[in-house]
Amino acid sequence: MDDGDFSQDWVRLLGHLDRQVSSGLLSPDTATLPDLMSSYQVPGVGIAVGHLGGQVWAAGYGVTGGETSTPVTERTTFAACSISKHVAAFGALRLVQDGVLDLDTDIREYLTSWQLLDRAGRQPTVTVRQLLAHTAGLSDTWYRGYPADRVPSLSQVLDGSGPTTTAPVRATLLPGSRFRYSGSHYCVLQQLLVDATGTPFEELMRASVLDPVAMVDSSFDERFPHQRSHLVARGHHLGGTAIPGGWRTQPELAAAGLWSTPTDLLRLDLEIARAASGHSELLGRDLATEMWTPQIPGGSYGLGTEIGDRAGCRRFGHTGLNVGYTCFSYVWPDSGFAVAAMTNSEDGWELLASLRAAADRRYATRVTTAPLGDVSGRYVLRDDYPIDIAVTDGHLTFSAGGQQPVVLRADQDGRYLHPGLDLEIRFLPANGRPDIVELRQEGVTQTARRS
The missing domain is CATH 2.40.128 (Lipocalin)
Known part of the structure; x- marks a missing residue:
């Protein structure tokens, strides 16, 4: 399929998006992408579609927002929100592959600058796998970001000190007993990766993930959006109110600090799909398969990866929500297609659900069943x-x-x-x-x- 086919296919799909997506079936109540953007007051949307064969189509819709608002293009950068976890997990697994980390080793073997405690001050036994899978039972925390002039360090976030607005990271549930999604797991993972390698997190991710995967418009560096502000989509609250300063800064880089484009995000998911089929030079088949294998029986989360596995729709990837932004990136491994979409609005969820439903209908494959x-x-x-x-x-x-x-x-x-x-x-x-x-x-x- 060439670039023209991607373009024609998605121009048609974006002209007939379903407003009623809960059933997964196309209803007579359809709308164009600009109509949905207007209905939900979403200023800008970026979308990219790619295939394992290497073809990619990308486009931008709407505007970046702010005083110098410009049209969104395929190079416009958005906050990748919790998709940051997906990217950080890939980097962590590359370190496992290199023998720097072991998935099932106690994190105390790697943490040298900080130690995880429970509420009584004891050190629980927690593994790298449990951090990646959100099964370590750590504090239930959503990180909302900070104005650029009062950003805490990661150590302050972990301790709940300084200008930090969240509680200290603690073990509060029995490790390994259940799934609890929380950015605190990835704050600990971030510190662990820094301690284990002696490398600043943003540099480590650049060397281990972003450059090898050719994510050329992405960075975990807090300075990145300031350095290319003309290409950054400004965030918006519910109802279209602009975020003061354009965006918030996330010191919790592994949990929510990545800046990226839809094209870069789908490149990673396609690389994971290649790895799971044994065709990647970056990650082996076994570790890639672990990424999209439920770590709790019956669960829907692997290692840094959300898993959709129901009859007629098998996909994996991640979604994200930061103050001012929403996004998703998924790959349908059986058909070899990936789709990523990003918005500069907290009102973007319904619009993204319509896009994801269109992609499901287009790329999901039926599950083979027994006679x-x-x-x-x-x-x-x-x-x-x-x-x-x-x-x-x-x-x-x-x-x-x-x-x-x-x-x-x-x-x-x-x-x-x-x-x-x-x-x-x-x-x-x-x-x-x-x-x-x-x-x-x-x-x-x-x-x-x-x-």
């Missing part, structure tokens, strides 16, 4: 919870945990639905036969294997 006749048998969710599947007269009968058998209803994309419960079921092959049953309830996926 119906091969699925009969007993599966085990856990030792005390068997699931029995039978095929009778062309109908699929399901019984689990001592409940009465019910006939499942076939739905699109190879799914089966329980007639009375919020339960989706699909069968996946393993070792050449359908040995896996996936049960999805309230957005959580559990896996049962053939007994």
